[in-house]
Amino acid sequence: MGRTAVVTGASSGIGAATARVLAAQGWDVVIGARRIDRLEALAAEIGARAIPLDVTDQASVDAFAAALERCDLLVNNAGGALGAASIAESSDAEWQAMFESNVLGTLRMIRALLPALVASGDGVVINIGSIAAREPYRGGGGYNAAKHAVAALTRVLRIELLGQPVRVTEIDPGLVETEFALVRFGGDESKAKAVYQGMTPMTADDIADAIGWVASRPAHVNIDQILMLARDQTSAQVVHRV
Numbered sequence: 001m002g003r004t005a006v007v008t009g010a011s012s013g014i015g016a017a018t019a020r021v022l023a024a025q026g027w028d029v030v031i032g033a034r035r036i037d038r039l040e041a042l043a044a045e046i047g048a049r050a051i052p053l054d055v056t057d058q059a060s061v062d063a064f065a066a067a068l069e070r071c072d073l074l075v076n077n078a079g080g081a082l083g084a085a086s087i088a089e090s091s092d093a094e095w096q097a098m099f100e101s102n103v104l105g106t107l108r109m110i111r112a113l114l115p116a117l118v119a120s121g122d123g124v125v126i127n128i129g130s131i132a133a134r135e136p137y138r139g140g141g142g143y144n145a146a147k148h149a150v151a152a153l154t155r156v157l158r159i160e161l162l163g164q165p166v167r168v169t170e171i172d173p174g175l176v177e178t179e180f181a182l183v184r185f186g187g188d189e190s191k192a193k194a195v196y197q198g199m200t201p202m203t204a205d206d207i208a209d210a211i212g213w214v215a216s217r218p219a220h221v222n223i224d225q226i227l228m229l230a231r232d233q234t235s236a237q238v239v240h241r242v
């Protein structure tokens with residue numbers, strides 16, 4: 001069996017594009033997400049293995065991990081934002097859901113697969129953060145807090161794994177046109193479109209390209225952090241639009 005790459009949240013956007021890149025690089029790719037129909041279609045297209053996965057559910061994570069024979073690369077991509085309410089008006093439910101998928105989901109996957117990553121002799125963990133992990137912005141409350149937590153978790157993991165054969169990377173994208181904004185705004189297409197109005201966002205393929213590059217560095221090289229922005233964006237709230 002060849003080197004195995006796990007991609008969470010591969011039914012859409014960055015995760016699906018990453019699975020394509022890694023399959024093309026020759027990895028045995030295992031993809032997880034809740035929408036199994038999409039996952040199976042992608043798996044058939046690229047020769048990957050699809051396993052249902054809800055990173056907010058420990059039993060689902062355990063079943064996913066138990067189905068793997070090995071794991072050399074873990075891309076923790078599942079997650080996203082819900083809403084853009086102010087702190088004053090934000091709901092516990094949205095905060096909890098964002099923490100469950102982005103933070104605890106990443107934590108659960110790492111705990112489940114770390115023994116296999118260490119055993120591989122050259123494991124790689126790539127966590128997908130966000131510019132929201134670095135900069136607060138108006139209406140970002142719960143998502144900023146969740147992605148800051150992902151960043152903290154990633155850096156602690158890097159420190160704790162020093163001396164072990166596992167590399168740890170955080171990739172923080174700015175605006176990428178995927179289903180992210182549609183999910184954030186509860187399926188409201190006009191609000192989602194407005195996020196990318198008049199500017200050229202990055203694509204899922206751009207981020208997948210970086211993930212493939214990180215995963216293909218030699219074993220002694222750890223790419224710690226990457227902040228990736230569209231040319232039209234210089235910070236969380238500064239975007240050039242025509």
Ligand code: NAP
Nearest residue numbers: 009011012013014034035054055078079080176178179180
């Ligand atoms: P997307 O198109 O909405 O994809 C999100 C993926 O996460 C889907 O495959 C979804 O699959 C999966 N997911 C969500 N909750 C899950 C759960 N509980 N268990 C398993 N999978 C789950 O958005 P995207 O832009 O590709 O987002 C990917 C990552 O990039 C996220 O972590 C997001 O926060 C981050 N990011 C995105 C942007 C951007 O501008 N697009 C910028 C910075 C960071 P199912 O619904 O089928 O489970």
